[in-house]
Amino acid sequence: MSSTETMNMQLTLIPTPIGNLKDITLRALEELRNADLILAEDTRTTGILLKYYEIARPLQSYHIFNEHKSVLKIVDTIRSGKKVVLVSDAGTPGISDPGFLLVRACLENGIGVTCLPGATAFVPALVMSGLPSDAFVFEGFLxxxxxxxxRLNALKEESRTMVFYESPHRILKTLEQFRETFGDDRRAAVSREISKMYEETVRGTLSEILTIFAGKAPKGEIVIVIEGNKN
Structure with missing residues (x-):
């Protein structure tokens, strides 16, 4: 923390479970219980989590459609002495979810920022893939x-393991583009529904995985891990 940041003015980013509601830290629950205001990507989704843990705190929507308009008002709220925390629907705020603009605005206005450690989907997917995880690039959503x-052409020569997020309705098209770009025999893994009842990871070459999913596209949030170029 720089000398321009004030400890009693701070934004706290709190990772939330990506599936199983029990995947949350004791510290995260404490911060949520002590918050004056919880900024939530979707107040209905966060409301389910808060109800599960019997937490009743004020909620306010903060998402990609209103973040530009609301950032300065939130900064003023924190300056007034309110304890404000930010959560996304699942995982860590700022990782393919809203958060960056608010973090930057807070830092520019001398407000401290802290992020609790916790859930994010790409880490378990990377570890479970069986592909090298000592060096990797996180691309998020293309x-x-x-x-x-x-962007795909720029990644053709990438030697590190690559990690992508994708939605279920685009997964087949994306896998086909990956096969065209990286080749039939490039190894990959597709994980979905991580930490949920129907968690699944499919491993193989891009050609093999595409064949598996061709008959029936997978449901749920998806992480694709692809082997880097070894040539």
Missing amino acids: PVKKGRQT
């Missing part, structure tokens, strides 16, 4: 349209 192929 651009949906503009810039998508450009």
